Amino acid sequence: MSYLTRKTSLAPLLIAGWLWVNAVPAAADIYKYVDEDGVMHFTNTPTGSEYRLYLKESTPSRPRAAVSSAVEDLIAHYASTYRLEKALVKAVIRVESNYNPRAVSPKGAQGMMQLIPSTARDMQVSDPFDPEDNIRGGTRYLRLMLDQFNDNIDLALAAYNAGPNAVRRHGGIPPFAETRNYVRKVKEFIQHYR
Numbered sequence: 001m002s003y004l005t006r007k008t009s010l011a012p013l014l015i016a017g018w019l020w021v022n023a024v025p026a027a028a029d030i031y032k033y034v035d036e037d038g039v040m041h042f043t044n045t046p047t048g049s050e051y052r053l054y055l056k057e058s059t060p061s062r063p064r065a066a067v068s069s070a071v072e073d074l075i076a077h078y079a080s081t082y083r084l085e086k087a088l089v090k091a092v093i094r095v096e097s098n099y100n101p102r103a104v105s106p107k108g109a110q111g112m113m114q115l116i117p118s119t120a121r122d123m124q125v126s127d128p129f130d131p132e133d134n135i136r137g138g139t140r141y142l143r144l145m146l147d148q149f150n151d152n153i154d155l156a157l158a159a160y161n162a163g164p165n166a167v168r169r170h171g172g173i174p175p176f177a178e179t180r181n182y183v184r185k186v187k188e189f190i191q192h193y194r
Helices: 003-021 069-081 086-097 117-122 131-148 153-162 164-170 177-193
Strands: 030-034 040-043 052-055
Touching (some): 086 153, 086 177, 153 164
16 A cells, blocks of 8 residues: 555544544534545535535534633623623524634634624624634624614524525525524523523
């Protein structure tokens, strides 16, 4: 067996082992493809149809045991700044990223509050992986959604997940399983954090 063949055949095991050892809850799905030269490519944001699901995201069933006091302080500060309940902000962060500041979704949403790049720009977030910048932008956006939907938390959460245009177009929570599950989960965690 040549070195290249051995390297290629061991790569999935090495990557799976690295992912298991360095597992962070709420990490995005991992996709892979093997190019014409036999080189394996892995990503959490596939850029073409040649990528296939390699490792499915798993979300823990309960919140992390401890959130740093610095993150707690940021949540308290920005919840107060944007007139939000702390439990709401914590629930959104829990469902979006499980408090992982490095989280990236397959759709490109980033950071603890999973801001897509256009929303991050609109909220003047320069570094979506910086917890303070991300929480500031995410709470500001959450306040905008609540304002647009007359403080209706269900519609605001649906808009946070699927976009305000989708909520308007459907005249309520869009009929997307992901969005309906998202609203339900966030509301469950709001009760937990209260």
